[in-house]
Every structure is written in structure tokens, then in C-alpha cells.
Amino acid sequence: MKAAAYLGFALQVLAIPVQALRIFQTNENGWAALYFRTLNNMLKANGHDVFAMAPAQNHPGTGKKLGKPTFRKKPCDYDTCPPNSGRWGYNGSRTDLMWINAYPVVAMEYGIQRFSREYWNGEAADIAIAGVNHGAALWMNVHFSGGVKAAVWAAKKAGIPAIAFNAFTPYPFWNEHPTTLPWNIQPEPPGAQVYAELATQLINQLALSGPPYLPRNVFLNVNFHEVTPECANSSNWKWVLTRINQGTFSPQDVFHCFQHRLPHEFDVYYFHKGNIKQCFIPISIGDARDVSTVNDGFTNNRILHKGRQRDVLDKLRPMLSCF
Ligand SMILES: *[C@@H]1O[C@H](CO)[C@@H](O)[C@H](O)[C@H]1NC(C)=O
Ligand SMILES: *[C@@H]1O[C@H](CO)[C@@H](O)[C@H](O)[C@H]1NC(C)=O
Numbered sequence: 001m002k003a004a005a006y007l008g009f010a011l012q013v014l015a016i017p018v019q020a021l022r023i024f025q026t027n028e029n030g031w032a033a034l035y036f037r038t039l040n041n042m043l044k045a046n047g048h049d050v051f052a053m054a055p056a057q058n059h060p061g062t063g064k065k066l067g068k069p070t071f072r073k074k075p076c077d078y079d080t081c082p083p084n085s086g087r088w089g090y091n092g093s094r095t096d097l098m099w100i101n102a103y104p105v106v107a108m109e110y111g112i113q114r115f116s117r118e119y120w121n122g123e124a125a126d127i128a129i130a131g132v133n134h135g136a137a138l139w140m141n142v143h144f145s146g147g148v149k150a151a152v153w154a155a156k157k158a159g160i161p162a163i164a165f166n167a168f169t170p171y172p173f174w175n176e177h178p179t180t181l182p183w184n185i186q187p188e189p190p191g192a193q194v195y196a197e198l199a200t201q202l203i204n205q206l207a208l209s210g211p212p213y214l215p216r217n218v219f220l221n222v223n224f225h226e227v228t229p230e231c232a233n234s235s236n237w238k239w240v241l242t243r244i245n246q247g248t249f250s251p252q253d254v255f256h257c258f259q260h261r262l263p264h265e266f267d268v269y270y271f272h273k274g275n276i277k278q279c280f281i282p283i284s285i286g287d288a289r290d291v292s293t294v295n296d297g298f299t300n301n302r303i304l305h306k307g308r309q310r311d312v313l314d315k316l317r318p319m320l321s322c323f
Contacts, residue, residue, distance in 0.1 A: 017242045018046070018207045023072045024116045024125035024160075025052040026107045028059060028133040029180040030144035032080040033101040035132035035167055037183035038192040040097070040320040042200050048207075053088070053111035056081065058180050060135060063142075063149035065103040069110065072101035088115075095119065097203075104130065105153050107275075109209030127206065127213050128154035131165030133197045134180045136223045139266045142244060142291055151219040155288035156192040160213035161206070162288075165199045167224040191227040197234040198224060198281065200317065209315035215308040218294055223269050223283040231279035238321035240268045242282040242312060243293040250295055255307035257316065257322035262293075268323055280323065285312050 023043055027036040031054035043050045056076040059065070069087040076099050081089050088110075098115060100107050108128065110321040116125055129288035130147035137145035146162045154162035168191075171179050181189065202222065206213045214220070221244060224237075231237060241256060244267040265282035272278055285294040286306070294308050313320075 009321070010258045018204045019210075020049055021126040021203065021207050021213075022116075022120055022123060023048050023050045024108075024111055024128045024154075024205070025050055025054070025128050026104060026111055026128075026150055027054045028062070028072075028104045028130065028135070028150070030055050030058045030077045030098070032077045032183050033058065033134060034181040034183050034185055034192050035134055036187070037196055038188070039129075039132050039165070039196040039199050041197040043203065046200055046204065048203070049120075051096050051111070051116040053100055053107055053115050055104055055107050056099040059103050059146050060179050061144045062103050062146045063089045063105070063144045065146070066105055067103065067136045069100050069102040069106060071074050079182075104150040108150035108153050109157070112154055112160060124158075125160055127203070128158070128161070129158045129165060129199075129203070129223075131167075132199055132224070133164070133166045135166060135169045135171075136225070136269065137164065137166040137221065138223055138269055139244060139264070142221060142286070146285075146293070148219075148221060151221075152286070152288045152291055155214070155217055155219040159216065162210065162219040163202070163222060164219065165195070165222045165224070167195050168226040191224075191231055194225050194227050194232065194234045194237075198237055201234070202239070202283070202316075205316060205319050212258040214315075217288045217313065218308055219286045220312075221286050223265060223282055225269055225277060228277050228279075230276060237279040237281055239281050239283055239316070239319050240300065240323045241316065241320055242268050242284045242292070242323075244284045244286055245293050247293070248294075250293070253295060254307060254313055256313055256320075262291070263323045271323070280321075283316070285309055
């Protein structure tokens with residue numbers, strides 16, 4: 001780690017300089033997708049050292065797909081690489097931005113193990129992120145999400161703290177409609193900037209909390225709903241610590257907001273008052289071993305595993321709200 005260059009641009013996210021992290025970034029929707037690029041730019045503007053490698057094309061709902069990168073005959077999405085360009089390639093003017101002709105989990109694997117290490121002279125990423133992905137990944141859908149599965153791979157197989165950032169799209173992945181927007185769309189729709197600011201806020205908070213940035217085998221699953229007029233300013237959004245699965249029959253969760261049960265990410269994501277959608281962001285503590293909720297395992301009032309939930313809570317507490 002090195003001290004962050006304090007760029008004026010960072011003011012739009014956090015008023016104090018944070019520790020710079022080495023961040024590996026991939027996504028589910030391809031390297032040319034808007035939300036991915038906006039976040040990439042903002043993390044760099046905040047002084048982080050970002051290396052990005054993402055699929056050549058949109059791969060929605062391919063969380064279970066593995067394999068090796070293959071030779072690409074077609075152009076990349078939105079013509080961002082010419083036909084017959086090989087298995088991977090660079091943005092012509094940047095060595096920190098690559099595409100790979102593979103599924104999201106494979107992009108994470110190759111990016112973490114090989115390409116980002118070459119870029120950082122053998123050093124590993126401090127954290128790995130997937131997103132911001134176009135399309136929410138909540139509850140049972142986490143098992144289909146390429147972004148979530150990529151984050152799970154990083155936490156479980158590479159031991160690197162990982163976060164999946166997913167955002168609202170009106171089109172579910174089984175719909176024929178393309179789910180992404182191109183990186184150079186003009187004018188940029190307002191959501192891109194808001195999602196990037198919020199994701200950067202979380203990463204800066206983790207940086208501030210110091211290493212280890214997350215407990216072992218833990219990943220975070222974050223979902224942003226639609227940027228409605230009420231939620232057009234990122235300062236109106238509230239982060240809520242949640243569960244991936246409902247906790248009805250589970251052991252108690254960490255004590256937070258006067259109870260021993262964290263809310264379900266699904267309920268927080270869809271919560272509204274009357275017709276007005278509330279700007280809540282569910283942030284779930286995921287167990288990378290089975291893609292379920294990390295649970296502290298209180299049984300007969302005895303703490304069996306002392307608190308991966310609590311460790312995450314302590315790191316994020318300054319930015320959390322009650323639901
Ligand atoms: C390549 O990177 C430059 C500099 O960030 C950017 O302006 C350009 O749009 C990028 N092109 C592609 C295809 O990624
Ligand atoms: C968002 O809200 C903050 C705090 O209320 C304010 O300072 C800022 O100017 C607002 N940003 C925009 C783009 O309206």
C-alpha cells in the first residue's frame with residue numbers, strides 16, 4: 001500500500017484522503033459496460049491502484065460457467081476490439097485495462113492469478129471487486145450471477161477480500177434485451193455516477209478500517225436499486241447490513257440495531273413507503289464456501305465462532321443505518 005495521492009476530484013466521495021488499495025476489478029457485463037468503467041475512473045480518481053480485466057462481452061447469468069479463455073473471432077462488445085484479436089487484449093492507451101474472452105469467474109481467476117500480478121510486479125490485489133454489474137443479484141439469484149460467483153472465487157480460492165456490486169436494470173438476464181449500456185454513452189445516465197460514488201464510499205471505508213479488509217472466506221454482496229428522483233444524490237442513500245437468505249430458522253445474527261436478526265437483502269432492496277422507493281442499499285455478509293449468509297453461530301447463548309459478522313460490522317459501522 002502507498003499513501004493516496006490527494007486529488008481534488010476525490011472530494012465528491014470522501015473529504016479525507018484514504019489509504020490507497022491495489023484493487024482488481026472485473027464484472028459480469030463485459031469490459032465496455034458503462035457502470036464498470038465509471039467505477040474504474042472514480043476509484044482511480046480517489047487514488048487507488050486499479051487493474052481491470054473483464055470479459056470481452058456481456059455474460060449475464062453465467063455464474064456457474066467456467067473453462068479457459070478462448071480465441072475471439074468476433075469483435076468485443078460495442079466494437080471495442082477488432083475481430084480475431086486473440087484470447088485477451090489491452091485498451092490501446094492503457095496497460096491497466098484489459099478484456100479476456102472468457103466467463104466472469106474465469107476473468108477473475110486469470111486477472112487475480114496472472115495479469116494483475118504481472119502488472120503489480122508480483123504483488124497480489126488487496127481487494128477484488130466485480131461490478132458495478134448491470135442487474136441485481138439477490139437471494140437465490142446469487143447462484144446465477146457471474147459477478148457474485150467471481151467475488152466468491154476471489155474470497156474462497158485466492159483468499160482475497162471481495163465485493164460484488166450489482167445495480168438495477170429493467171431487463172432480467174433471461175430477457176432478449178441487452179442489459180448493459182456502452183461506456184461512452186452520451187449523455188451519461190445519472191445512475192452510473194451515483195453507483196460509482198456509493199461503491200467508492202464502501203471501498204474507502206474498508207481501506208480506512210485497515211487490513212485484513214474482510215475476514216477469511218467472506219465476500220460482500222451489494223445491490224443498488226433504481227436511481228429514482230428521490231435517490232438522485234448519493235448522499236440520500238443509506239447502507240443496511242443484511243442477510244442473503246432469510247434468517248427465520250438460523251442461529252442468531254450479530255447484535256445490531258437492537259436485535260439479533262439482520263434483515264433480508266430482498267426486503268431492504270424492495271422497501272418503499274407508499275409509492276416512494278426508499279434509498280436503502282442492502283449489504284450482505286456472504287460466506288464464500290456456500291454462498292449463503294455468514295452467521296456467527298450463537299447456539300444455546302454460547303458464541304461458537306466469534307464473529308465474522310461482528311468483524312464486518314465493526315469495520316462498516318460508521319456508514320451503516322438501521323432499517
Ligand atoms: C481506452 O482508454 C482511453 C483512456 O482511458 C479511453 O478514452 C478510451 O475510450 C478507451 N477505449 C476502449 C475501447 O476501452
Ligand atoms: C448532494 O447532497 C449534498 C449534501 O446535501 C450536497 O452538498 C451536494 O451538492 C448534492 N449534490 C448534487 C449533485 O446535487
